[in-house]
Amino acid sequence: MLSFEQLKQRLESAGQPHVLQFWSELCEEDRDTFLQELSQLDLKGLKDHCEGAVRAADSPSANLDQHIQPVPPESIGSVRKSDKSCLAEWENEGLLQISQSRVGVLLLAGGQGTRLGVQYPKGMYNVGLPTGKTLYQIQAERIYKIQELSNRKHGCKCTIPWYIMTSEFTLAPTEKFFKENNYFDLDPSNIVMFEQRMIPAVTFDGKVILQGKGKIAMAPDGNGGLYQALVDNNVLEDMKKRGVEYLHVYCVDNILVKMADPVFIGFCVNRGADCGAKVVEKAYPAEPVGVVCKVQGVSQVVEYSEFQPQTAELRGPGGELVYSAGNICNHLFTRAFLQDVAEKFKDQLKQHVALKKVPFVDSCGNHVKPTKPNGIKMEKFVFDVFPFSRNFVVFEVVREDEFSPLKNADGAATDTPTTARNSLLAQHCRWAMAAGATLLDEHGNTLPPAGSASAGDSPPTQCEISPLVSYFGEGLEKLLGGRTLPTPFILDEKRAKELQAQ
Numbered sequence: 001m002l003s004f005e006q007l008k009q010r011l012e013s014a015g016q017p018h019v020l021q022f023w024s025e026l027c028e029e030d031r032d033t034f035l036q037e038l039s040q041l042d043l044k045g046l047k048d049h050c051e052g053a054v055r056a057a058d059s060p061s062a063n064l065d066q067h068i069q070p071v072p073p074e075s076i077g078s079v080r081k082s083d084k085s086c087l088a089e090w091e092n093e094g095l096l097q098i099s100q101s102r103v104g105v106l107l108l109a110g111g112q113g114t115r116l117g118v119q120y121p122k123g124m125y126n127v128g129l130p131t132g133k134t135l136y137q138i139q140a141e142r143i144y145k146i147q148e149l150s151n152r153k154h155g156c157k158c159t160i161p162w163y164i165m166t167s168e169f170t171l172a173p174t175e176k177f178f179k180e181n182n183y184f185d186l187d188p189s190n191i192v193m194f195e196q197r198m199i200p201a202v203t204f205d206g207k208v209i210l211q212g213k214g215k216i217a218m219a220p221d222g223n224g225g226l227y228q229a230l231v232d233n234n235v236l237e238d239m240k241k242r243g244v245e246y247l248h249v250y251c252v253d254n255i256l257v258k259m260a261d262p263v264f265i266g267f268c269v270n271r272g273a274d275c276g277a278k279v280v281e282k283a284y285p286a287e288p289v290g291v292v293c294k295v296q297g298v299s300q301v302v303e304y305s306e307f308q309p310q311t312a313e314l315r316g317p318g319g320e321l322v323y324s325a326g327n328i329c330n331h332l333f334t335r336a337f338l339q340d341v342a343e344k345f346k347d348q349l350k351q352h353v354a355l356k357k358v359p360f361v362d363s364c365g366n367h368v369k370p371t372k373p374n375g376i377k378m379e380k381f382v383f384d385v386f387p388f389s390r391n392f393v394v395f396e397v398v399r400e401d402e403f404s405p406l407k408n409a410d411g412a413a414t415d416t417p418t419t420a421r422n423s424l425l426a427q428h429c430r431w432a433m434a435a436g437a438t439l440l441d442e443h444g445n446t447l448p449p450a451g452s453a454s455a456g457d458s459p460p461t462q463c464e465i466s467p468l469v470s471y472f473g474e475g476l477e478k479l480l481g482g483r484t485l486p487t488p489f490i491l492d493e494k495r496a497k498e499l500q501a502q
């Protein structure tokens, strides 16, 4: 740890002496904590960071319009447009890789859930399903099930390690939650949690913001902080030791995420890709999803916050959106590619600017909650490594089956606990009906198929199928075929055993 004098001097040369302005008012304990926190900062890089933040916030965002092109449709693999045998071939390849323990999953869970308005990690959110399962539990059970399906098919005992990138905000509660839930019956030695870095928020004139008299306002370095965190925490070595060659990276909030999706993995493997992105067709021009496109001939994602509205509105001859490849934050990387990024490219990742309302103490020591943005937060984005890929592929999946993110609190128009819950229930209802079940409402009336015109605006059918019973709708015919089932209907392992015995 640095001494007070050393720190003072370094902060002065970084142009940030105000950081210690309340030092004399701090008690011994707070001084120790503050010294520790400041010692962990990259003080050498602090000056550059602060100046860079101001420069980035000042420079108008580049207008990409003249350089941008959609990804050519022929280079996109598509679930909807591929025939069954093709999909089965990819799935088989994916299951084979999983069965050989060559696949890991990595969860991006460092965010603060500000839009959702909760103080705890988003993965701990219960969207109000009949079983009350949280996002973390659903994801854990899908890992368990896909391991089991691969084992059964290939007569082996495979492992999908689950890497979880947290931040200072989310690590402790996530660890506690997993422990309390007995790691959802996964082997804890296959769950690797680590923290991404935090960086200081900066005022518009380049000063580090004090959140308290002895505390700097820090924020995670964006989900693109992943690549630094992989290095800081020896994650690539861990993958190598375990023989993991493919990493499925996803963000915490999509209730429909197919963990270690064998179809996507098989598609990427068959194409020899080192980097792949799943997309869905954008629902409407202003939908807050990044767009996979080409900028000056190079495939990349342009984030929704940086996409020009007039470009987003462009439509083709059939009325379809020209830029329709919506990023769902579901990526596949080979370990070799990640190693390359770690060694050669991670410091070249673009810095994105977010202007935020950052609570602070003013020069008189008053705590202020700003009503308009006062701070610059710099973030890296996970997809900004795509341009470094040698063989990048795009895989389009069906939105109803694979994408329903939880971003906002109930009351917002989209991406809320209600929309997430309803998407999952509707999917499970479709699975049950496709397996040959007839579902009844509480009055004993037959329910129309989910999504059909007669389903209209009626409340979603309460049909929830445990991922431990079915990963993606498979194996349900023998349990549900020809049966008439009253709702609410919960198909968990116990019920599945009873149905099988009948």
Ligand SMILES: CC(=O)N[C@H]1[C@@H](OP(=O)(O)O)O[C@H](CO)[C@@H](O)[C@@H]1O
Pocket: 223, 251, 288, 289, 290, 291, 301, 303, 304, 326, 327, 328, 329, 380, 381, 382, 383, 405
């Ligand atoms: C930096 C990043 O990964 N942004 C992603 C991510 O957005 P957030 O608003 O950060 O949750 O998830 C979106 C899909 O839910 C995706 O469209 C977008 O590109």
